[in-house]
Amino acid sequence: MGEIPWRLAVLIVALIVTGCLTGAGIYEQLVLDTAWPHKPSIVRPVEGGANRKLFWVPANIAAVVTLLLALLASWCVASARYATLVAVGLFAVVDLVTVAYFGPAVLRVEKSFPPPSDPSSLAWVRRSRWRTVLSLGVSAALV
Secondary structure, eight states: OOHHHHHHHHHHHHHHHHHHHHHHHHHHHHTHHHHTTTSGGGGOGGGTOOOTHHHHHHHHHHHHHHHHHHHHHHTTSHHHHHHHHHHHHHHHHHHHHIIIIIHHHHHHHHHHOOOTTOHHHHHHHHHHHHHHHHHHHHHHHHO
16 A cells, blocks of 8 residues: 555545544434433433443543554655644543533532433533534534
8 A cells, every 4th residue: 555545545534433433423413412411311321320430531542542653654745734733632632521510520420410400401501512623623624
């Protein structure tokens, strides 16, 4: 396989992986996030609810690895390098905010059993929508 097809293949794999994360985020917003603030048991694995960690942890590890490989593959082409840097930067912002705020907030819901329609849960859902917007930016930059 020549140099250019290999580099393109790496970028396409990164786009597929991050696109899957964006799709999963959209699914969560349309299905889980519309329901869980009113019925928190949906996101409590101990009550038979969704265990988001089973998907998001490995998926994010795969995204980090593929984005770093994409950055390496695109480094020799300035325009591709800058676009990939934008994608990596946006992804880093999403991940840092998730680790700092969104993840711990969901873990609190899993453990503390807030009442249905808790204002902090509703605020979490509203704020979480911005992660999907940024994730779409990751995909757009890779394209």
